[in-house]
Amino acid sequence: MPSIEKRGKNSWRLIVEGGYDATGKRIQYRRTIRVDDEAILKSKRRLQDYLDMELARFRQEIESGQYLKPERVTFAEFVETWKTNYADINLGAYTRKNYMGYIRSRLLPVFGHMEMSKIRTMHIVSFFTSLRTEGRKDGRDKPLATNTLLNIYKTLKSIFDAAERWKVIPSNPMDGVQRPTPDKREKKALKARKKAYTWQEAADLIVALNDEPEHWRLYYLGVLLGGFRRGEMLGVEWHQVDFERGGIHVEKQISMDEQGRPVEAELKTEESAAFVPMPRWYMAELAQYRRHWMQERLLLGPQWRGGDKQYLFHNGFGDKLYPDTPSLHWRRFLSKHNLPRIRLHDLRHTTAMLLREEGVDLKTIQERLRHTRLSTTADLYTHESDLVSREAADRLEKLNPLSRSRSS
Structure with a gap:
């Protein structure tokens, strides 16, 4: 409880209790004030009102985070x-x-x-x-x-x-x-760790996903084809899926709050918010999935926990998935199918690598992955491509002295 202690002839100490320190001990905030106004000192009521006002102001400073302990703040x-x-x-x-x-x-x-x-x-x-x-x-x-x-x-x-x-x-x-x-x-x-799939490995992955439940198949395909971050894909609702234009509007992501609960959160950067065109075959599968999704929603009836939310990928009852859930399932999926181990985030790396090997320019890849800087795209996603490196080396074959001597 806040309190006031008399200290000297004209001084009082204000005491306000706050939270707890690292050892579990209650923190006490103290401030000593002097009252030199004779008119206040002569009236007990005015003095008490003044001290109560100063105590309330001191308490407000602490609760709003504006108070700093003079000189000796720990x-x-x-x-x-x-x-x-x-x-x-x-x-x-x-x-x-x-x-x-x-x-x-x-x-x-x-x-x-x-x-x-x-x-x-x-x-x-x-x-x-x-x-x-x-x-x-x-x-x-x-x-x-x-x-x-x-x-x-x-x-x-x-x-x-x-x-x-x-x-x-x-x-x-x-x-x-x-x-x-x-x-x-x-x-x-780090250099030895595999950071992306090759074309063949990506093709093998897509085949293996045919054995997975529909929602997991479309989730991982979306990450791979669209270059989405895992939380962005979890945050997609049906109103963000644009079947006419053939793509997905990225507007938010699913993250975790300080208590470890899944929550909607802002995107990583301003550039992250964008419309991402998707392959027509993927959009066709999403349309079919939406019909199944709606049927399951009706069957759940009062068991639905999503309210007005319509997350494409939810916990089975309409509510948000934990961001760690697709990562955990991803690791199990790779082990089950004996596929090369890469992180779930590396599917996003794979998106850039496959596009680069198809000759797509860096600026276009940057826009698809929604990077703030082009250097991020270049540094993180393109220097590992064996095919691009091979093509660069093949361009130097014309300098082979044996080939030049034979042609002459």
């Missing part, structure tokens, strides 16, 4: 301010969920008790050094994956960047911290 206290004034406004629910997970499990135990102004670059450098060497499995060191280190780095940088912008700290201790990068072992593993 990392744990500032995180609450950062979350209210930055993360909740600028980050997607799924990103917030991941960031807060790293904060609770990794950052608060190390930095939570430290004052923001006293955290130095070397503290953070030492922290990342310990992360790189932590973890043991079968008696052998097993450091965290670089991707995990990078996510922790991004979380910490977001917090300190905000602290610097808001003048909570005079300089940013993250400025001297190197961004985590893969070591030679990880680079070798």
